[in-house]
Amino acid sequence: MLDFTAVLAFIICSLLLALTTKRKKSKKTVSVTSYTRKLPLPPGPKSWPLIGNLPEILGRNKPVFRWIHSLMKELNTDIACIRLANTHVIPVTSPRLAREILKKQDSVFATRPLTMGTEYCSRGYLTVAVEPLGEQWKKMRRVVASHVTSKKSLMSTLQKITEEADDLVRYINNRGNGNGFGVIDLRLAVRQYSGNVARKMMFGVRHFGKGSEDGSGPGFEEIEHVESLFTVLTHLYAFALSDYVPWLRFLDLEGHEKVVSGAMRNVSKYNDPFVDERLMQWRNGKLKEPQDFLDMFIMAKDADGRPTLSEEEIKAQVTELMLATVDNPSNAAEWAMAEMINEPRIMQKAVEEIDMVVGKDRLVLESDLPNLNYVKACVKEAFRLHPVAPFNLPHMSTADAVVDGYFIPKGSHMLISRMGIGRNPSVWDKPLKFDPERYLGNNIGVELDETELNIISFSTGRRGCMGANIGWPMTCVLLARLIQGFTWSPVAGESKIDMSESNNDLFMAKPLHAVAKPRLAPHVYPT
Structure with a gap:
């Protein structure tokens, strides 16, 4: 049965949608051929009049992404249609269909839907990743491409990655408590590595405060900052009721807005003072040369020599880049280490290499x-095998379209499933097995090639991640340092790492704790 909140939402939603149905029906669909009109929608569950499948996502089908994937498996389809009020949500779990959407018809699906979560994280749609298609997106894309993904910026970022990898090795080595063995909270360690890289790239600092008491690890400020970033990330596209029935947003029936707004306040209380102080330093002539991405954003000029970005745009873009930096590398490293500790043969091959x-x-x-x-x-x-999120950031159709012989109405939300594609048995042999050797055997070096979209980590097309050339080496250096620097084993009393997936997301259900023993000579470790 639905809980009281869900029932209330159901009733209010029905009334409000009923009142607006006539007006919405009066709007005519444009640029639709008679052939397209006759095509069916992708297969999906039966839906209620007016409200579609809202009762399903408000009831016991939590988290929604697991229900969607289970439904698609039951329907034996790689494309489905789930109607949430007036919005058609179209999940896709096939590389072939992903290429159709992100490559062949990229121009049709190049915009983003508006959601409560993305409004908060972008300060009202001022940034590049979640901004709908338009002049603001074009401007922010030019700025980020010029100042963040340039060759000069990449070299500077790689240096910061090396510095933070050194700090990570030092931090783990110092946990030995004098006997050479230390139980390491690897989730904390790898997330703080990512957080440190993000803070170094943006502000040129590792810590907001003094760090831990012994100076070797994160302090309260850094932990709260990274945890708040992850909270925002998990709620960006959380199938909140108000994203499909905007009139209900003021009720915040599921509490999503309270969570996201609180997390964003935490992020802003650390980020914004840095931006304010740096702006003042540039205005007072105390700084002459840009040292980090924040400086580059402040110094960006338009054709007339005026600042390209406002203070709010700078703060919003800084936050978005931090969100984009912390999740993928840390999640991949935590899962990879868990898999490799459980499979000593794989770990040994990596060590030998x-x-x-x-x-x-x-x-x-x-x-x-x-x-x-x-x-x-x-x-x-x-x-x-272990993507950080079940779906890519949603794409939205700007016109009626046809995908795989199905009608895709204008305004549909297209969800490219990282989880569904990466674990698709028609694409991968033994898809649930961690097997790095599946990428070897040819004479071509292993790189993060997503051209065929058999794996989706950074995506492609005009809305693909602009920081793939940072995220890929950042993750590889992180994992290589963990493998090279230490011999790893489960904690006392355990023979294997628990590989259970969280019920609510795709993170490990329990943060990875493991015993680290230094395997190199003492002089190799940073001090």
């Missing part, structure tokens, strides 16, 4: 990655 390519007298650098194909294959396999 690093020892052969790099040796034991220095730590892995980004420049070693071209020769570390087995390690990169482990990262790629983690991206495939």
Whole structure:
């Protein structure tokens, strides 16, 4: 049975939609051929009049993404249609259909839907990733492409990645408590590595406060900052009722808005003072040369020599880039380490490759990655089997379209399933098995090639992630350092790592804790 909140939402939704039905029916569909009108919608569950499948997502089918994938498996389809009020939600679990949407018809599906979560994280749609198609998106895309993804910026970022990888190794080594063995909270360690890289890229600092008491790890401020970023990420597209029935938003029936707004306040209380102070330093002539992405955003000029970005746009874009930095590398590294600890044969192969390519007298650098194909294959396999989110950021159709012989109405939300494609048995042999060797065997080095979209981590097309050339080496260096620096084993009393997936998302159900023993000479470790 539905709970009281769901029943209330159901009743209010029915009344409000009934009042607006006549007006919506009076609007005519444009640019639709008679042939297209006759095509069926993709298969999906039976829906209620007016409200569609809202009762299903308000009831016991939580989390919604698991219900959607279960439904598609039951229907034996790679494309489905779930109607939520007046919105057609179209999930896709096939690389062939993903290529149709993200490549062949990219121009039709290049915009984003408006949601409560994305409004908060972008300060009212001021950024590049979640901004709907338009002049604001074009402007922010130009700025990010010029100042974040340029070759010069990439070299500076790789240096920061190396610095934070050094700090990560030092942090783990210091947890040995004098006996060489330390139980490491790897989720905390890898998420703070990602958070440190993000803060270094944006602000040139590792910590907002003093760090931990011994100075070797994160303090309360850094932990709260990263946890708040992850809270925002998990609620960006959470199938909130108000995203499909905007009139109900003021009620916040599911509490999503309260959670997102609170998390964004936490992020802003750390980020905004840095932006305010830096703006003042530039205005007072105290700074001359840009040192990080924040400086680059402040100094960006338009054709007339005026600042390109407003203060609000700078703050919004800084936050969005942090959101884009912290999740994928840390999640992939945590899952990969868990899989490899449980499969010593895989771990040993990675160790042997690093020892052969790099040796034991220095730590892995980004420049070693071209020769570390087995390690990169482990990262790629983690991206495939354990994506950080079930779906890519949604695309929305700007016109009526046809995909795989089905009618896709204008305004449909297209959900490309990372989870569905990466675990699709028609694409992958033994899809639930962690097997990095599936990418080896040819004479071509292992790279994050998503051209065929058999794996979707950073996506493609005009709305693909602009930071793939940062995220890929950031993840590979992270995993390589963990493997090279330490011998890993389950904590005392456990023979295997629990590989259970969280009920509510795709993270590990329990944060990964493991015992780390240094495997290199003491002088190799940063001090």
